[in-house]
Amino acid sequence: MKINIKRESVAQYDVEIEGVTLLEVLNEIKTKVDPSIAYSSGCRSSVCGSCAVRVNGREVLACVCHVKDGDLIEPLKNSEVIRDLVVNMDRAYGFNAKAKAWQSSIAENISLSHEDEKRNALQSDCILCGSCYSACPVYAVNSEFLGPFSLTRVWRYVSDKREQNPKEKIDNIQTNGVWDCTLCNECTLVCPQSISSKADIEKLRARSVMFGYTDPSFSNFGGGLSF
Known part of the structure; x- marks a missing residue:
């Protein structure tokens, strides 16, 4: 079986x-x-996310992807390549801090029902593999875009009824955030945990409207209309 790996040039093995x-x-x-x-790996059981690469143009986890003759293996896109299949994910991870994607203030004496736990359990399963950033066409052209897994993580806390200040989180994702996403769904298609960042971003948009925000692109329409 011949496997092609993108290094400085494509090498065949x-x-x-x-x-x-x-x-x-x-x-x-x-x-x-x-x-x-050079390549990265860790748990070997699709839990740590460190082995994410691209096979024939699609993001996968190397520990669970079965390859065939002639496949092309490449590093993730939209990140600095350190060497061969190893990329630097620090910038993408940094968006979690920029988006303040954490529980900032917890209301006391509020217990979660089973339904409450189910509401944001899936978002907690993100393994930060970076596949969604690699597949994201917006991040490819706007390096300041907060990106899929950071916005998914914001929704995980905004949807938690123990969070006392969800508006602060919504305020923080208006620029290079929820309105910049094209809702193309590429992030969902490559997520090994089946998390739909597209759906989470749509929910964040709805919550943004509840707090008085609108899609800024709407301001580009209607200025020259007369009736």
Whole structure:
């Protein structure tokens, strides 16, 4: 089986194993063919997110993706490539801080029902693999866009009824945030946890309207109309 890996240029490797995960193939190449190849891995069970790469143009986790002859393996997009398949995710992770994606003030003596817990349980499953940032066309052209997993995390706390100041979080995501998303759904399609950041952003838009915000692009319309 021949596997193509994007390094400084595309390098082709011939391995004698088939029907295994990409991570197993990479380990085989590193131990038996080319020890200089660089990639990231951790838990090997799709929990840590560190092994995210692109296969034939689609973001995947190497530890669960099964590859076939002729596949092209590339690093994630929209992040600095450190070496081979290893990228620097610090900038993307930094948007969690910029978006204040945490529980800032918890109301006391408020208990959560089972339905309350279910409402934001999925968003808590984000493993920060960065696949959504790699697939995001907005982040590709606007490096200040807060991005999918940060906005999903904001919704996780805005939707928590124990949060005493949800408006502060909504205020914080109006610029380079909820209104900049094109709702293309690419982030959802590549999420290994099946989290729909698109749906979360739509909910954040609805909550923004409740707090008096409107889509700023609407201001570009209607100025020259007369009746």
